[in-house]
Amino acid sequence: MTNELINKKDIYFPSYSGSNDNLNTLINKTSQIICNWFSNSEKYGPLPIDEEFKCLMPCENGNSPEDLFSEIEDLILNSFNPVHPGSLAHLDPPPLVLSIVGDLIAAGLNNNLLAYELSPSLTNLEESLFKWFSKKIGFGKHSGGIASSGGTLSNLNALIAARDHAGLSSDPNAVFLISEEAHSSFIKCAKIMGLHENNLIKVSTDNEGSMDLKCLKNAIVECSKKNKKIFSIVATLGTTIRGALDPIEGIREICKNNNIWLHIDGSIGGIFLLTDIQIKGLNKINFADSITLNPQKILGITKTSSLLLISNIENLKNTFSTGLPYISSKNNVLDRGELGLQGTRPAEVIKLWLGLRFLGLKGIEDILKSSIDRKVFFEKNLSNEKYEIYSGPLHIISFLPKGMSIEESNSWTHINRIKLLKCNFMLSRPEFKGKYFLRAVMGNYNTSESHIGDLLKILNSL
Numbered sequence: 001m002t003n004e005l006i007n008k009k010d011i012y013f014p015s016y017s018g019s020n021d022n023l024n025t026l027i028n029k030t031s032q033i034i035c036n037w038f039s040n041s042e043k044y045g046p047l048p049i050d051e052e053f054k055c056l057m058p059c060e061n062g063n064s065p066e067d068l069f070s071e072i073e074d075l076i077l078n079s080f081n082p083v084h085p086g087s088l089a090h091l092d093p094p095p096l097v098l099s100i101v102g103d104l105i106a107a108g109l110n111n112n113l114l115a116y117e118l119s120p121s122l123t124n125l126e127e128s129l130f131k132w133f134s135k136k137i138g139f140g141k142h143s144g145g146i147a148s149s150g151g152t153l154s155n156l157n158a159l160i161a162a163r164d165h166a167g168l169s170s171d172p173n174a175v176f177l178i179s180e181e182a183h184s185s186f187i188k189c190a191k192i193m194g195l196h197e198n199n200l201i202k203v204s205t206d207n208e209g210s211m212d213l214k215c216l217k218n219a220i221v222e223c224s225k226k227n228k229k230i231f232s233i234v235a236t237l238g239t240t241i242r243g244a245l246d247p248i249e250g251i252r253e254i255c256k257n258n259n260i261w262l263h264i265d266g267s268i269g270g271i272f273l274l275t276d277i278q279i280k281g282l283n284k285i286n287f288a289d290s291i292t293l294n295p296q297k298i299l300g301i302t303k304t305s306s307l308l309l310i311s312n313i314e315n316l317k318n319t320f321s322t323g324l325p326y327i328s329s330k331n332n333v334l335d336r337g338e339l340g341l342q343g344t345r346p347a348e349v350i351k352l353w354l355g356l357r358f359l360g361l362k363g364i365e366d367i368l369k370s371s372i373d374r375k376v377f378f379e380k381n382l383s384n385e386k387y388e389i390y391s392g393p394l395h396i397i398s399f400l401p402k403g404m405s406i407e408e409s410n411s412w413t414h415i416n417r418i419k420l421l422k423c424n425f426m427l428s429r430p431e432f433k434g435k436y437f438l439r440a441v442m443g444n445y446n447t448s449e450s451h452i453g454d455l456l457k458i459l460n461s462l
């Protein structure tokens with residue numbers, strides 16, 4: 001490292017007139033460190049077993065880049081590694097290379113998706129991408145949407161808009177319905193919306209993990225008896241523990257007959273709608289009022305990347321628009337901070353756009369199809385004599401030796417998760433149906449059949 005680099009003032013900010021050699025050197029060095037970490041994944045495993053990163057805080061005179069680089073290396077070595085082929089625990093796939101580039105560009109531009117004047121090309125890009133997504137899933141010309149930092153926020157934006165649309169924003173009897181296998185973050189949504197826990201109604205699922213339509217109809221009757229007013233039914237396309245799909249056509253009929261907003265939490269399965277992959281129960285969903293898609297969860301668009309698509313963009317405007325008194329707006333261009341909860345937003349759209357442009361529809365399909373293929377191969381070869389197995393049509397599978405009590409499931413999963421980690425396989429340990437399970441999420445493109453074979457050998461002999 002050169003002496004000039006150690007002169008920190010030179011690199012407080014990029015120079016507006018100089019060569020920016022220092023910044024260039026730092027970025028190259030960073031890129032080298034990250035690439036080395038990727039290349040040496042096998043050496044470090046998917047997760048450090050005992051994390052020991054020393055968290056040093058800022059000191060009086062600041063630190064040199066040399067000091068910081070040694071800390072960066074330490075930070076990285078103590079991180080979860082999504083690129084490792086044994087990383088099969090969560091919906092956190094390896095990052096797409098073009099998305100990593102996109103993140104760097106976004107940081108360099110430091111534009112703000114709050115308003116057009118702070119991000120002219122990016123505002124245009126985000127709006128165009130939403131038009132593209134909306135068309136792909138069959139929404140009409142009034143549709144659009146907003147990106148936000150994660151599926152929880154996208155679902156929350158949708159629920160707030162649905163309640164507002166129903167005119168129930170200050171009604172304590174407003175309720176929404178989800179399946180009992182829907183994501184736990186809906187509890188958070190209810191809390192944030194000031195709703196009592198009884199205003200979040202959980203509908204039972206059938207043996208396949210799909211919302212039971214009879215139970216849904218009964219729940220609606222019960223709500224009406226208790227003067228509860230339903231502002232949305234949420235159908236999950238891809239449940240978190242077993243990748244199950246709610247019966248969206250049946251739910252659509254019920255929503256239509258009762259004039260209820262249908263929101264689809266497609267955080268996991270929604271992205272499949274961009275492809276021709278045939279998955280039973282995952283059809284065009286253009287009749288929904290809104291849908292969440294999370295390109296971060298399988299495609300590998302770097303975090304965070306979550307999209308809320310809505311069939312009528314006016315509903316987002318009516319709900320969230322306050323006017324931005326300190327912003328100079330341009331005629332006919334919407335300042336996108338007016339469409340959701342977040343004000344300032346980073347240019348996450350760049351990594352999404354570059355990732356999708358690079359992959360093309362064929363690449364997207366390849367990644368998604370490979371995740372299903374891996375799950376099918378795994379499921380076919382996991383002993384169904386030994387294990388109780390839960391898996392819907394998507395790429396997630398949970399399992400536990402048959403006949404275990406709650407206590408046995410607790411200790412079995414605990415011990416064997418660590419054992420697997422020592423063999424460089426990281427699986428998760430969800431609580432499900434009152435017991436603990438091991439769960440594999442097969443969204444890692446680096447995981448080959450031979451890796452899965454090695455995992456199966458261990459699991460079938462436990």
Ligand SMILES: Cc1ncc(COP(=O)(O)O)c(C=O)c1O
Binds near residue numbers: 306
């Ligand atoms: C089905 C589903 N919905 C919503 C969420 C919440 O998404 P996020 O963690 O991006 O906020 C998750 C997270 O795994 C999920 O699996």
